[in-house]
Amino acid sequence: MFRLxxxxxxCALATHIAxxxxxxxxxxxxxxxSSQSQRSPExxxxxxxxxxxxxxxxSGTLTETPALLCFVAQRFPKAELAPFADPxxxxxxxxxxxxxxxxxxxxxxxxxxxxxxxxxxxxxxxxKRKVPSNVTECFALIEHKLLKGPWVMGNDYTICDAYLxxxxxxxxxxxxxxxxxxxxxxxxTRMLARPAVQKAVAAEGTQIG
Amino acid sequence: MFRLxxxxxxCALATHIAxxxxxxxxxxxxxxxSSQSQRSPExxxxxxxxxxxxxxxxSGTLTETPALLCFVAQRFPKAELAPFADPxxxxxxxxxxxxxxxxxxxxxxxxxxxxxxxxxxxxxxxxKRKVPSNVTECFALIEHKLLKGPWVMGNDYTICDAYLxxxxxxxxxxxxxxxxxxxxxxxxTRMLARPAVQKAVAAEGTQIG
Numbered sequence: 001m002f003r004l005x006x007x008x009x010x011c012a013l014a015t016h017i018a019x020x021x022x023x024x025x026x027x028x029x030x031x032x033x034s035s036q037s038q039r040s041p042e043x044x045x046x047x048x049x050x051x052x053x054x055x056x057x058x059s060g061t062l063t064e065t066p067a068l069l070c071f072v073a074q075r076f077p078k079a080e081l082a083p084f085a086d087p088x089x090x091x092x093x094x095x096x097x098x099x100x101x102x103x104x105x106x107x108x109x110x111x112x113x114x115x116x117x118x119x120x121x122x123x124x125x126x127x128k129r130k131v132p133s134n135v136t137e138c139f140a141l142i143e144h145k146l147l148k149g150p151w152v153m154g155n156d157y158t159i160c161d162a163y164l165x166x167x168x169x170x171x172x173x174x175x176x177x178x179x180x181x182x183x184x185x186x187x188x189t190r191m192l193a194r195p196a197v198q199k200a201v202a203a204e205g206t207q208i209g
Numbered sequence: 210m211f212r213l214x215x216x217x218x219x220c221a222l223a224t225h226i227a228x229x230x231x232x233x234x235x236x237x238x239x240x241x242x243s244s245q246s247q248r249s250p251e252x253x254x255x256x257x258x259x260x261x262x263x264x265x266x267x268s269g270t271l272t273e274t275p276a277l278l279c280f281v282a283q284r285f286p287k288a289e290l291a292p293f294a295d296p297x298x299x300x301x302x303x304x305x306x307x308x309x310x311x312x313x314x315x316x317x318x319x320x321x322x323x324x325x326x327x328x329x330x331x332x333x334x335x336x337k338r339k340v341p342s343n344v345t346e347c348f349a350l351i352e353h354k355l356l357k358g359p360w361v362m363g364n365d366y367t368i369c370d371a372y373l374x375x376x377x378x379x380x381x382x383x384x385x386x387x388x389x390x391x392x393x394x395x396x397x398t399r400m401l402a403r404p405a406v407q408k409a410v411a412a413e414g415t416q417i418g
Contacts, residue, residue, distance in 0.1 A: 049308075049312075057297065060297065060301075062300050063304055064304045064308055064311070066275065066303055067301075070299065070303050071297065074299065087280055088284075090280075091276045092276075094273065094276035095271055095272055098275045101310065101311040102273070102310040103258075106311065110326050117316075117319050117326070118332065118336050118339055119335065119338075122332065122335075123331065126331075127326050127327050129327075129328075130327055134325070134326070141257060141258070
């Protein structure tokens with residue numbers, strides 16, 4: 001039985017969805033950000049980075065969403081959540097997920113976690129002002145170039161879809177005009193029709209959009 | 210014959226090293242940042258993100274360092290650069306590389322690429338001021354928790370080593386006190402003794418440290 005440490009409205013939702021899609025045995029454990037539980041000694045013993053998600057497995061604890069997604073896909077191959085037999089196709093999955101974690105999530109985080117990168121309140125406000133245009137630029141690239149359709153990688157549903165759905169659930173709050181993103185909105189609708197997605201979203205009580 | 214698009218002193222060095230370690234057939238193509246070539250129509254046709262690295266392969270073009278590293282490791286299995294047969298071990302490799310791309314590289318980038326996240330010059334200066342403490346915090350975690358030794362993953366040299374070596378080559382300029390990082394300095398020395406590393410570093414003319 002795995003344990004997924006999560007908080008609502010974070011990127012942990014992507015792994016939560018993947019675990020459901022894979023039919024993995026797991027329990028979801030809430031980390032209460034409102035009481036700063038992610039900084040408690042108990043949680044730092046699980047994940048010294050003080051963030052979610054963290055996944056406790058039979059072999060040890062893993063963090064970082066792209067790693068967790070790949071782990072779930074490879075550990076539960078029957079679900080066919082990633083093309084492990086094809087190096088180029090797998091690299092395309094990794095490429096998409098790396099872009100989400102290193103550029104898109106980071107662009108978003110400057111609205112809500114600016115204190116990570118500056119102490120000056122005016123600088124934190126300056127970062128917030130640039131979030132709508134930065135996140136819009138990222139999602140324009142996804143809309144027009146990266147999202148093959150109907151799923152991210154084309155006809156095959158993969159771990160990329162869980163991750164895109166999760167990060168895209170923040171765009172309205174980030175100030176993005178979603179009328180310019182019809183394909184990403186269709187992707188959200190398509191995702192919300194999947195039982196695994198419904199179950200993970202309901203379990204977290206996460207707001208989508 | 211692959212083509213690796215790179216610029217000196219960027220994270221492209223990690224893939225450059227991995228290609229050398231793998232004995233892959235490739236040529237390295239310089240993208241001249243001083244003339245903003247990464248924003249030229251010709252380069253944007255190769256990589257619409259306008260960044261390096263990009264790797265043109267027989268199957269198409271790939272970007273994002275963690276994806277390129279995994280691709281090289283899986284495509285050239287004899288080099289044994291990643292533990293593809295073991296889902297947990299492979300996830301540990303991905304976890305480390307994801308941390309480098311989404312947190313450590315990003316912490317560094319606020320010194321040299323602050324205009325990505327704010328327009329106000331005072332805000333950009335405020336970001337720069339926080340870089341030494343942020344990058345120090347990242348590397349303290351690597352020094353004390355993540356780097357198993359002698360290589361990142363322990364006894365086996367992997368793609369994580371090429372990536373750590375690359376990002377760690379920026380820490381002096383980021384204002385980090387490396388006397389607190391003896392294990393990371395030893396790792397650098399160990400890397401510089403490898404012919405593949407020497408060849409990639411020399412080809413790029415990259416300064417280490």
